[in-house]
Amino acid sequence: MDVIRDRLQKAILEQRLPPGTKLGEDRVADIFGASRARVRQALTRLAHEQLVEILPQRGAFVARPTLQQAKDVFEARRLIEPAVVERLIATQTPAKIRRLRQHIEKEEVARSDGDARAVIRLSGEFHCLLAELAGNSALVRTMRELSAVTCLIVSLYNVPTSRSCRADEHADLIDAIANRQASLARQLVLEHLQHIEGALLLHDGGVHIDLENILGNP
Numbered sequence: 001m002d003v004i005r006d007r008l009q010k011a012i013l014e015q016r017l018p019p020g021t022k023l024g025e026d027r028v029a030d031i032f033g034a035s036r037a038r039v040r041q042a043l044t045r046l047a048h049e050q051l052v053e054i055l056p057q058r059g060a061f062v063a064r065p066t067l068q069q070a071k072d073v074f075e076a077r078r079l080i081e082p083a084v085v086e087r088l089i090a091t092q093t094p095a096k097i098r099r100l101r102q103h104i105e106k107e108e109v110a111r112s113d114g115d116a117r118a119v120i121r122l123s124g125e126f127h128c129l130l131a132e133l134a135g136n137s138a139l140v141r142t143m144r145e146l147s148a149v150t151c152l153i154v155s156l157y158n159v160p161t162s163r164s165c166r167a168d169e170h171a172d173l174i175d176a177i178a179n180r181q182a183s184l185a186r187q188l189v190l191e192h193l194q195h196i197e198g199a200l201l202l203h204d205g206g207v208h209i210d211l212e213n214i215l216g217n218p
Contacts, residue, residue: 004032005042006168009216012051012062013042013124013148014117015155019064023052023120023211031215050149063152067200070153074197077146081127081193084143085173087134089182100174103129107170124151126170150196157200 008028011017028208029039034217043060046052053063087095103126110118124147131143169192 002038002042003060004028004034004039005045007032008042008046009049009051009148010121011215012046013121013151015120015151016117017062017211019062019075019152019156020075021062021211022053023060023062025059026217031212050145051152063148063149064156065153067157069149070157070200073146073149074193075151076142077150077193078190080142080146080195081130081189084134084136084139085177085185085189086182087136087139087204088130089177089180089185091135091181092133092177097174097178099133100126100129104170104174120151120154122172124148153200154196 008017008023008210017023023043025039025043028043029036032039043054047060049165051063052060054060063067072198082152083118084202103122107119107122110122127147128140128143169188173185173188173192
C-alpha cells in the first residue's frame with residue numbers, strides 16, 4: 001500500500017483535510033520526504049476515487065462536491081444499499097454477523113473516546129463492509145466510492161455526527177440482517193440515509209489548514 005495515498009485518504013475521510021484544501025505537490029513531497037512523481041501518482045489515484053480534484057494550471061485540491069452532486073450521491077445510495085442488505089441477508093452467516101458486530105464495537109469505542117473523526121471514518125467503513133460481506137465485487141467498489149464522497153459531503157455541509165450516523169441505527173440494521181428481516185432491513189437503511197441527508201447544512205469554509213501537522217502525524 002502507498003503510504004502517501006493512504007495517509008492522504010485517511011486525513012480526508014476523517015475530515016482533517018476539508019474540501020477545497022490545496023494539496024501542492026512540492027509541499028506534500030517535502031512532508032513525506034518523497035519525490036513529486038510519487039506524490040503525483042498518489043493524487044491521481046485519489047482523483048480516480050473522487051476524493052481529489054486535479055485542475056489544470058492550478059494543481060490538486062480535496063474535492064468539493066456541489067449540493068447537486070450531494071443529492072445525486074444520496075439518490076444512488078438509496079437505490080443501491082437496499083439491494084446490498086437484501087443480498088447480505090440471502091448470504092448471511094454467523095461469521096458475517098460477528099464481523100458486523102465487531103465493527104460497531106469499534107464505533108462505540110471511538111464514541112466513548114470522543115474521537116469524532118474516527119467515528120466518521122468508521123461509519124463510512126461500516127457501509128462498505130455491508131457490501132463486502134454481501135459478496136459482490138462491483139457493489140464493493142461502488143460503495144467505497146459513494147461512502148468516500150459522502151465523507152466529503154458531511155465535511156463540506158457540516159453534518160453533526162451525533163445526528164447523522166447514530167450507533168443504534170447500525171446496531172438495529174445488523175439485528176434485522178441477522179434475523180433475515182429483509183423488509184425491515186430495507187426500511188432501516190433508507191431511514192438511516194434519510195437522517196444523514198436531512199442533516200445537510202450549507203457551510204462556507206475558510207479555515208487555515210496545516211498540512212505539515214496533519215500529514216506528518218498519522
